[in-house]
Amino acid sequence: MIKTNVMRILDKINVEYDVITYDVKDEKVDGISVANKIGRVEKYVYKTLVTHGASKTIYVIVIPVREEIDFKKVAKVTNEKRIEMLDLLDLHKYTGYIRGGCSPIGMKKQYKTFISEGALDMDKIIISAGKIGFQIEINANKLKSIIECEFADLTK
Secondary structure, three states, X not given: OOOOHHHHHHHHOOOOOEEEEOOOOOOOOOHHHHHHHXXXXXXXXXXXXXXXXXXXXXXXXXXEOXXXXXXXXXHHHHOOOOEEEOOHHHHHHHHOOOOOOOOOOOOOOOOEEEEEHHHHXXXXXXXXXXEOOEEEEEOHHHHHHHOOEEEEOOEO
């Protein structure tokens, strides 16, 4: 089986996770399509969004695929005047990942990360494994021990 950088990082620090793969031939890699392809309830499948504040600081936001980011709430938790999505053309440059394969684990640099607080109510959540076609299922609390993150209300 293919091991992504995310999986190698988790293996190295002995963090348990399950790998879930899905077919990418139809090129549908948005979160809702992925949830349907892997047969999981959308509330357990999370997407990784990369944003920047007015200060140009980069923030990683991890929210359920069906939810919509609330820029005002994110600005408040980051102490920024405003928050905007990072331009897709800059995504690889800053993270090492591409759209559809962006994971909060293993970015080029560890950015301040915020995860939707609802993840704490679940035994496990599903996030990208860092490559299109691969997801990992992991305990949300374990993420806190791997990446610098906070849990907050981030969605509309």
